[in-house]
Structures are given as structure tokens and as C-alpha cells.
Amino acid sequence: EAAAAAAEAAVAVGDQDDAAADAAAEEAAGAGFASPSLTVLELEANGQTALPPLHPRATVLTALLASYNRLGAVPRMLAHHGHSLKKLHLGCNGVTCVAEVLPHLTRLTELCLEGNRITELPADIGRLSRLREL
DSSP states (O other), X not given: OHHHHHHHHHHHTXXXXXHHHHHHHHHHTTOOBSOTTOOEEEOTTSOOXXXXXXXXXXXXXXXXXXXXXXXXXXXXXXXXXXXXXOEEEOOSSOOOOOTTTGGGOTTOSEEEOTTXXXXXXXXXXXXXXXXXXX
């Protein structure tokens, strides 16, 4: 059903350029949240158990503020935003491990993880040379 909606969306924009048609199809299929030019996503204290999927072409996300939710884990999709993400707030989410995603977030300057269940930080945190606040 989602694939049919995506195909219809692509046909409906037939006289637009290919990039616009692809974006419309992706959006119709529910492939992403918000705009590809989203820079800050604030979802604090919303009872979220997962983050909404970001737009597949979102490449400029600089801040994700999602403290006081129920995420349980650092979303893997954040590794895809390591080239742009500078501020990450995931405090009070029941997170137990950050080792899988943290090494990919090379531009981080601010990382907030208080109030979680993390017992140790990975050695890779030392490679985050831009990190100024932990």
C-alpha cells in the first residue's frame, strides 16, 4: 500500500525534475520525517520510545535534543549524521551503551548523557577531538 502511494506520488509530479519526484515518492512512502534541511530536532520530554525517521537526504542536522524520553538505546541512524551533528542530548532515557554510535559522531562538541544506565564510556570517546562538554 505504501509502495502504491509512493508510485502515485511519483507519477503525480511527472513534470517536475527527477529529484523532486524522488523526494515526493520517499515522503509518500513514509521514508523520512520533516525536511532534508532540518538542522535542529527538539523532542524533549515527549515519552518517545524511538526517534522518528529523518528524511533520507537530511545532511545538515546539527542538534538533536531528546532528553527525558524512553529511548533505551542511542538510535543507530545517528551514525549517518556524524558529519554534521554537533549537539546531542539524550539524558534520562535509560540508555545503557553508546559504543556503537559514538565513534561515528566526529563533529560532536556537546554530549549530554546524564541520568542513563551507562556504566562506562567507550575508549573511542577520546577520538572526539571537538567534544567540549560531556
